[in-house]
Amino acid sequence: MSLANVFSIAGSGMSAQSIRLNATSSNIANAETVSSSIDETYRARYPVFAHAMNDAQEEGSLFEDQPKAVGAGVQVMGVVESQEALQARYDPNHPMANEEGYVYYPNVNVVEQMADMISASRSFQTNVDVLNTAKSMMQKVLTLGQ
Template sequence: MDYSQAFAISAAGMTAERTRVEVAALNLANAHTVQMGEGTAFQPMRVASRSMAASQVAPEAFAHQVDSGLASLGQLELPQAVIEPSGVSPKQVYEPGNPFADGKGYVTYPGVDTATEMVSMMSALRSYEANVAAMNTTRTLALRALDIGGNA
């Protein structure tokens, strides 16, 4: 088995999860932003992981890949993290003393849900740790294979 494929899979997962953490941090940092410097409101973002191969591979092909020792894995695309607007509507808070309040005294804030962002961040951190553990396990297996091969 080519261990570089296993390292590439873990690295792709780590990259996607790092992107999720960065986007959640960006959303949390701008949760109370009224307007950006150029006068536009902040639009919360979300991360979507997409892989064309996941929708194109037949379910029976997975068993074939496992049976063949993941030999055909190099032909599959690794998941890519795509940052896109979340489409959440902004929330209005009654703050008549705020200089950004409209005529009725409401200030428009981005529709960032801090609890959801924190859960997303914690989930991404745990997934990142799982990818690191998988990479370390692969490294240990590769070193053991070298040890076995060197003693023969």
């Protein structure tokens, strides 16, 4: 793997963590929204990540038929809604209460979401550090010939 691949790998990681941060902030923003129907209630959303793989450019062994695959970063497969149960609360005086007096709250755990947000933020910063380190390494290589 060349040093130039580091930029695309770290960039894909930053993009993935950005999507994760957006989903987490959306979950936190909608944590206390209510609805009178289970179908209309907000559900927590989570991004699904996968390894992006490329065929290796390097020569394999003479005894291998399969080309080697190398990591090419992270790809976002999609965003899924949580299937955990919603919180039904009996509150007949609430303006959004249904005929039985229940209101439904999202299945968002704010503490879990805050921990996820901190993790995504630190992962994003780690990818920024990787980019800065690779950039300084390439600059050092350019100055070797002077």
